[in-house]
Amino acid sequence: MKRAFNFNAGPAALPLDVLKEAQAELLDFNGTGMSVMELSHRSKDYEAVHNKAQELLGKLLGIPDNYAVLFVQGGASQQFSMVPMNLLGEGQTANYILTGVWSEKALEQAEKEGKTRVGASSADSNHNYIPDLAQLDLQADDAYVHITSNNTIYGTQWKRFPDTKDVPLIVDMSSDILSRPLDISKFGLIYAGAQKNLGPSGVTVVIIRKDLLERSPKNMPTMLDYNTHASKNSMFNTPPTFGIYLLGKVLAWVERYGGVKAIEKVNELKASMLYDAIDQSDGFYKGHADKGSRSLMNVTFNLSSEELEKKFLAEAKEAGFVGLNGHRSIGGCRASIYNAAPVESVEALRQFMLDFRAKN
Numbered sequence: 001m002k003r004a005f006n007f008n009a010g011p012a013a014l015p016l017d018v019l020k021e022a023q024a025e026l027l028d029f030n031g032t033g034m035s036v037m038e039l040s041h042r043s044k045d046y047e048a049v050h051n052k053a054q055e056l057l058g059k060l061l062g063i064p065d066n067y068a069v070l071f072v073q074g075g076a077s078q079q080f081s082m083v084p085m086n087l088l089g090e091g092q093t094a095n096y097i098l099t100g101v102w103s104e105k106a107l108e109q110a111e112k113e114g115k116t117r118v119g120a121s122s123a124d125s126n127h128n129y130i131p132d133l134a135q136l137d138l139q140a141d142d143a144y145v146h147i148t149s150n151n152t153i154y155g156t157q158w159k160r161f162p163d164t165k166d167v168p169l170i171v172d173m174s175s176d177i178l179s180r181p182l183d184i185s186k187f188g189l190i191y192a193g194a195q196k197n198l199g200p201s202g203v204t205v206v207i208i209r210k211d212l213l214e215r216s217p218k219n220m221p222t223m224l225d226y227n228t229h230a231s232k233n234s235m236f237n238t239p240p241t242f243g244i245y246l247l248g249k250v251l252a253w254v255e256r257y258g259g260v261k262a263i264e265k266v267n268e269l270k271a272s273m274l275y276d277a278i279d280q281s282d283g284f285y286k287g288h289a290d291k292g293s294r295s296l297m298n299v300t301f302n303l304s305s306e307e308l309e310k311k312f313l314a315e316a317k318e319a320g321f322v323g324l325n326g327h328r329s330i331g332g333c334r335a336s337i338y339n340a341a342p343v344e345s346v347e348a349l350r351q352f353m354l355d356f357r358a359k360n
């Protein structure tokens, strides 16, 4: 068996240990004679899996008691609509900070639900930076402020979060949740599709401060109302059981790793291996993101010509590297190095980049 050097942006690499455990339990989970996929979601065995995943996420991120952890479906994209449907009251205005394609998509959905405004944008320079916290236009009467903590496509990441005072800060953390410690009490709501840092696609994590549940209007479609999922422990209908099971395994892996602080250290190491290769290349490789805004999760770069980029990508593919093409909206190259990307894969890529430069 040969495992690929997987740099996919999402769905992305999962820890090998997690896959092996799932493989070993696939035909007979916990002595049930069934896989987790075949269990009733109302069974004791599944319920334990479900609650354990919730508990572990709470423990790893230090989620306070006044927050609810929800497992929903529809991806981060569905949260683009659920957030304004539940939290943007009539006559209120939601403040969106635009730092890339995903925040623009979030805004587009919010515009259908109510009034919005843009408190800052990095569109003026192809989203290669995170706006200065002091430059954000924040108003005390905003319904909420929405940001994207890591811009998967452009390779930028918020290093510090704005202090929005009494206005809830809503964060799309799809591509960097669990990559570093967080002070959850600073946020009103966090959401993340699982397929980058948490597990497989199909399950979306929502962490919501419980008082915000009261904002949802009456007569919401049941499945789109956060209260439905909060009041039924995310089991109003059939949850994505296998995805939640794998999420639980990824969380247990992070715990064995030493938790998010330990993961952050390794993430910093992995990112610096690639950024150093870029910075020490005399301009052969050009990073897309400003140095102060560089993402630890998605390393984006260009070569001096499109032709050379094509050659780089073709030879990288030949050498067993997967997923290095930049997103179709900006081109170039992107290495996604989420929690589960092994240091050895990143080292192999770094070496490949050095060799390619020497030969070209």
Ligand SMILES: *Cc1c(COP(=O)(O)O)cnc(C)c1O
Binding pocket: 010, 074, 075, 076, 077, 078, 102, 148, 150, 151, 152, 172, 173, 174, 175, 193, 194, 196
């Ligand atoms: C991948 C991604 C999304 C889209 O997630 P889906 O689960 O496919 O809807 C949204 N936001 C960010 C930051 C992402 O990286």
